[in-house]
Amino acid sequence: MTVFSxxxxxxxxxxxxLALVMIMGLLAGCGSKEEETxxxxxxxxxxxxxxxxxxxxxxxxxxxxxxxTVHMTNTVGDDVEVEKKAYDxxxxxxxxxxxxxxxxxxxxxxxxxxAQQEIWDDFTEQYGEAYTKKTVAQPGYSxxxxxxxxxxxxxxxxxxxxxxxxxxxYPEIWEKIHAKLADYGFILRYLKGKEHITGYGYEPWHIRxxxxxxxxxxxxxxxxTLEVYLGAVKDTDPExxxxxxxxxxxxxxxxxxxxxxxxxxxxxxxxLEALRYAGDEFNTEENIKWLNESAEDKTYSKAIKITSDxxxxxxxxxxxxxxxxxxxxxxxxxxxxxxSWDIVQMGYN
Ligand SMILES: [Zn+2]
Numbered sequence: 001m002t003v004f005s006x007x008x009x010x011x012x013x014x015x016x017x018l019a020l021v022m023i024m025g026l027l028a029g030c031g032s033k034e035e036e037t038x039x040x041x042x043x044x045x046x047x048x049x050x051x052x053x054x055x056x057x058x059x060x061x062x063x064x065x066x067x068x069t070v071h072m073t074n075t076v077g078d079d080v081e082v083e084k085k086a087y088d089x090x091x092x093x094x095x096x097x098x099x100x101x102x103x104x105x106x107x108x109x110x111x112x113x114x115a116q117q118e119i120w121d122d123f124t125e126q127y128g129e130a131y132t133k134k135t136v137a138q139p140g141y142s143x144x145x146x147x148x149x150x151x152x153x154x155x156x157x158x159x160x161x162x163x164x165x166x167x168x169x170y171p172e173i174w175e176k177i178h179a180k181l182a183d184y185g186f187i188l189r190y191l192k193g194k195e196h197i198t199g200y201g202y203e204p205w206h207i208r209x210x211x212x213x214x215x216x217x218x219x220x221x222x223x224x225t226l227e228v229y230l231g232a233v234k235d236t237d238p239e240x241x242x243x244x245x246x247x248x249x250x251x252x253x254x255x256x257x258x259x260x261x262x263x264x265x266x267x268x269x270x271x272l273e274a275l276r277y278a279g280d281e282f283n284t285e286e287n288i289k290w291l292n293e294s295a296e297d298k299t300y301s302k303a304i305k306i307t308s309d310x311x312x313x314x315x316x317x318x319x320x321x322x323x324x325x326x327x328x329x330x331x332x333x334x335x336x337x338x339x340s341w342d343i344v345q346m347g348y349n
Pocket of ligand 1: 144149151206
């Protein structure tokens with residue numbers, strides 16, 4: 001079972017790996033001083049600032065030859081590589097935010113396909129393929145490859161706030177940041193409620209440079225995702241029915257639904273029409289046991305059933321019927337000790 005999850009584990013794995021790479025670099029005697037700016041010499045045809053890279057669309061083949069990048073060192077001492085124009089725009093955004101006493105820095109921006117492949121291989125060796133698929137972005141399919149995707153972190157009262165779970169505690173600060181993005185050609189990339197289109201949960205820190213402020217403003221004002229703006233995906237917002245639950249709050253049910261929406265985003269051309277919580281009566285000992293038997297080395301203490309309606313494209317998708325309405329298609333999720341939901345079974349049971 002392939003499911004998606006947030007960037008947290010990925011980030012930790014990545015920083016551990018980077019630390020290792022740095023230590024190895026020092027041991028090998030190549031810890032030379034970083035250059036502030038590295039410009040590629042040869043003249044460039046230029047890149048497409050509207051490029052779409054997501055779980056379905058890989059980085060264009062010639063991208064890595066064309067992209068011009070700069071390196072900077074953030075307040076935690078990490079080297080961050082960013083596309084050149086995106087970095088200039090970011091500096092202006094940062095300066096503007098400082099006037100409002102909002103302080104940010106870059107956590108990570110460009111990650112090459114090669115670096116992602118190394119992380120992928122390292123994880124596969126250590127934890128196996130199933131875990132890797134679940135936690136690490138597939139090499140070639142991360143927007144971070146472009147150099148146009150920037151992950152911000154906050155500096156509050158002089159202290160770096162870098163962990164996702166800490167950053168999410170400051171919605172009013174993110175609001176101020178998001179309000180200024182379009183002026184400098186940035187959009188917020190992973191919107192709340194659009195997980196079925198982007199394939200990612202809400203990330204207030206992940207911004208994307210699209211170059212033209214007018215375009216950024218149009219996308220932002222419409223509340224669109226880049227996928228919808230570019231016409232790659234139709235904008236269908238599923239009807240959500242939380243039903244009546246004594247066991248869960250709507251926020252908790254939302255966490256489970258986001259998992260389903262993220263998985264659904266990879267079903268190319270399929271349109272999600274509705275998601276419904278099936279009810280507390282499905283959280284039985286028997287169902288929990290069934291999910292635990294189906295899961296690879298994970299233990300769940302709760303079971304949730306979510307049903308969905310969706311429509312398949314005329315060209316078809318996978319083994320589904322073409323141009324067909326699937327009703328009450330089932331998703332079964334288990335909740336682990338940490339309180340996070342995993343999709344364990346799906347289909348008609
Ligand atoms: Zn990101």
